[in-house]
Amino acid sequence: MNAINMEHHWLPFTNNRMFREEPQIFARAEGVRYWTPEGQEIMDAASGLFCCPAGHARREIADAIHAQVMELDYTTHFQRAAPNSFRLATRLAELLPAGLNRIFFGSSGSEAVDSAMKICLAYHRARGQGQRTRFVSRNWAYHGVNLGGTSLAGMVNNRRDFSGATSDVVHMRHTWSDEQRFSLGQPETGADLADDLEEICKTYGAETIAGVFVEPIAGSVGVILPPQGYLQRLRAIADKYGLLLIFDEVITGFGRTGSAFAAQEFGVTPDLMTMAKALTNGTVPMSAVAVRTDIQQTVIDAAEGDRPELFHGYTYSAHPVACAAALASLDIYRDHGLFERAKALSPVFLDALHSLRNLPHVFDIRGYGMMGAVQLTPGAKPGMKGSLVQRLLFREGLHLKATGDALIIAPAFVTGEDDLARMIEILRRVLGRAD
Ligand code: PLP
Secondary structure (H helix, E strand, O other): OOOOOOOOOOOOOOOOOHHHHHOOOOOOEEOEEOOOOOOOEEEEOOOOHHOOOEEOOOOHHHHHHHHHHHOOOOOOOOOOOOOHHHHHHHHHHHHHOOOOOEEEEEEOOOHHHHHHHHHHHOOOOHHHOOOOOEEEEEOOOOOOOOHHHHHHHOHHHHHHHHHEEEOOEEOOOOOOOOHHHHOOOOOOOOOHHHHHHHHHHHHHHHHHEEEEEEEOOOOOOOOOOOOHHHHHHHHHHHHHOOOOOEEEOOOOOOOOOOOOOOOHHHHOOOOOEEEHHHHHHOOOOOEEEEEEEEHHHHHHHHHOOOOOOOOOOOOOOOOOOHHHHHHHHHHHHHHOOHHHHHHHHHHHHHHHHHHHOOOEEEEEEEEEOOOEEEOOOOOOOOOHHHHHHHHHHHHHHHEEEEEOOOEEEEOOOOOOOHHHHHHHHHHHHOOOOOO
């Protein structure tokens, strides 16, 4: 292969200096495998980045994208529309919990989060409560990197350099505790951590708070589970004080927990939900915000004359090609029973992950559905071990995500048990080295 000039592309969330010293490049993908330009096989234990539960290079999606480009490659959705966005919105409404059935489209999870924040503000203003401008989020939260999501973030590196531009967000405590180490399933204790929300309402005045954002399972920070009853308690407190509850399901959506959405898995329905990534099986950037019917109606009813009811939208909102990719992906999930497959494969996956517990460097193992994390004992520089081990794993033929000292594993739902075993064996081999 010709040498690649790497000077010009500024890689995101990457140490560019280190990357240029040891480039780790994917040239091709199929099923649950990537290949480097040199032809080395790398098992994909992260569905790319939680994006591709149906595996890579799905012919059905490629065909749908091609056909859509030739039929209608682009239209704006400002005062115009294409048929397939309505079809997609209807399909999503059918998959979502009852009542969450008004769909706003964007291109990334970050856009979905910021759109959801604006919809919350517009709703409160429409019902005469425009003073509700503050949000509540949680320590260790990740809600994308636009300024709204950066404000919600509970991860210090994602905020530190940008603090001058962030808005008013108050953080609840995260839900991890030492006593949960190596436990399976939702922690039995810790539901009372939701009472932080009530405390915040009392301290700041509930009438100043628009909504509370949580990832039902905090994904990017390393798969932190909600204690039993925790989400239910958040729901009750949000209702008591008139706050909107927003679930950020950018990772947990589309079967990752074994149900279509974590909301259904945990039996708690939010007022708004964000989703992205697996919506198109990762093929075309797309995200969505699902909104409760009456929230949209309130915003629509409050608008005067013929102005747009919500002054918000993107050039690529509901891009026809993204809609086609999403419809084809939803067909695959349905026709191949992939959410059910995720549920069935989960115990095998979690057992395999827990078989790593006695290896050196392993501090904790967590997981739910088809997402899990191995938390490493911090090294001399806490928070650096994950990316170090991530680089070693690539050399050994495994791709996963690392955050701080956590390795995050989220295989595609189509992963065979033999491939799953192969992924765990590579992890065992690398973690087994005592150095
Ligand atoms: N919200 C959550 C929960 C996420 O995990 C992510 C990305 O990982 C985002 C939002 C942002 O999505 P994107 O990177 O597509 O902007």
